[in-house]
Amino acid sequence: MRHAYVSVEGIARRYPGATVFEDLWFGVNRGEFVCVVGHSGCGKTTVLNILAGLEAPSAGEVIVDGQAIEGPSLDRAVIFQGHALMPWMTAEQNVGFALSCRHRGWPRARLREAARAALVRVGLEQAAEKKPSQLSGGMKQRVGIARALAIEPKMLLMDEPFSALDALTRGVLQDEVARLVAEADQTAFMITHDVDEAILLADRILLMTNGPEARLAEIVVNTLPRPRQRATLHRMPGYHALRDHILEFLITRSRTLAGAPPAGWDPRRVPELRPADAPAALAAP
Amino acid sequence: MQTQVPFWRAALLSLALLALLLGGWEFAARSGGAVGGTAIDPEYAALVGAAAAQGGQTPMPMPSEIGARLWQLLRDPFYVRGTNDQGIGIQIAYSLGRVGIGFALAALVAIPLGFLIGMSPLLAAALNPFIQVLRPVSPLAWMPLALYTIKDSSISAVFVIFICSVWPMLLNTAFGVAGVRREWLNVARTLEAGRLKTALRVILPAAAPTILTGMRISIGIAWLVIVAAEMLVGGTGIGYWVWNQWNNLSLADIVIAILLIGVVGLLLDRLLGWVAGAVAWQE
Secondary structure, three states: OOOOOEEEEEEEEEEOOEEEEEEEEEEEOOOOEEEEEOOOOOOHHHHHHHHHOOOOOOEEEEEEOOEEOOOOOOOEEEEOOOOOOOOOOOHHHHHHHHHHHHOOOOOHHHHHHHHHHHHHHOOOHHHOOOOHHHOOHHHHHHHHHHHHHHOOOOEEEEEOOOOOOOHHHHHHHHHHHHHHHHHHOOEEEEEEOOHHHHHHHOOEEEEEOOOOOEOEEEEEEOOOOOOOOHHHHOOOOOHHHHHHHHHHHHHHHHHHOOOOOOOOOOOOOOOEEOHHHOOHHHHOO | OOOOOOHHHHHHHHHHHHHHHHHHHHHHHHHHHHHOOOOOOHHHHHHHOHHHHOOOOOOOOOHHHHHHHHHHHHHOOOOEOOOOOEOHHHHHHHHHHHHHHHHHHHHHHHHHHHHHHHHOHHHHHHHHHHHHHHOOOOHHHHHHHHHHHHOOHHHHHHHHHHHHHHHHHHHHHHHHHHOOOHHHHHHHHHOOOOHHHHHHHHHHHHHHHHHHHHHHHHHHHHHHHHHHHHHHHOOOOHHHHHHHHHHOOOHHHHHHHHHHHHHHHHHHHHHHHHHHHHHOOOO
């Protein structure tokens, strides 16, 4: 964690009379994909907003590339849960708006060209002139992805980006994001409820206990080899052990571990587990 | 929901109602005019004029007379024969000019101020009492103050238009700006769009439909108020013209004025409705 690209150092979110989470420490390395899994109310979205610079933590700080976060930055692009496209702009204008913020001197024609190219990357060249209301949920989220990637951020932050989509579309977009992130060697941080999504995409999965006073209970290292494919993921050795471990955490341990930490708990040294490495015979009950 | 009726059926019914109304009017006016045949003292009639002696009542004009007069007025709407005798087109142009200037000034004040109020809860709370007290005041109540301070009747009328148009635009702009989705603002923040860029490219288009609704209400009120204001200040304008024709007892002209005021008001509303359609967005 010493040389992590992003270093989260003891952040907390407190409201009068309630602590959502406290003393949260973790790092994200360059080119790494980190997922956070936890139940609603554990402050996942707040963590992401703090990383984005949209909210300030009640305590602690986040160091990115050696500098404490002061506010939002073009270096950390956010893909929002609801696509958050501007409905009065076409798909191309939405991406172009982001590009015009990144490249302030660019003439209109160049912005258009770059926006088109970004839409081509997510397979939406034919929808460039359409307004979001004319696009399906999956296409809107694709535009959101294109907008985030177009500005070539150093880090991609995703807040349950696929949760509003139907299962089929979600699967297609997961593969797409996996491909785009791998292509760009993108550092990424994502919140999800979907265990398979986390296993497909993440290098490490952060497991948070239930709130209030949520904490980071475990870090699960995903040792399944890349490239991973949604279609074949469940046949990879170690997949079931990994999935069972995370599910068990979500179903029981997120609850039993909640509240006061055990004696000798060091929030800076959260246990790292590699359930996928365990022999399948041992992991299966 | 009502089922859609074909356009021609509604139009036909409209025309039939119009014909019925005008026909009934014409009939009533004709038969009413024939009744007034009471015995008059010829000396009295010679003294005050035949019409006044018949009971002092100017007969209500018939639609056919009004139609003939309308044709006469619209054939040469822009003539000028002295200060008190100018074409109806010129009068309407004066009124439109005052409404246009007052409305434009109100927009220049209300939209930026509404922006500030919408973005700052502090400013909204601080200005709210002033707005709530001043908004229900009839704009004509400002007229004496305006005449006293400005000392020019025509500018005072513009000021009254300004005052009455400013409130709906101010409140709607503030409401629209305050209601801009947090996620769009967050997008702008994460993109490090500056304040001006966020205001012009995110907040303004997001709030534009609400602002336009305010402008549409404003122009409607302004067009209502200008008639009354011009009756007070006199000189020019359709309101003055109405008052002048009342003093001349030319009721046909007043009916024509009502018709034209309605048509111009409709056109103003349609104009802003068209702009509202152009800036509308759909989720």
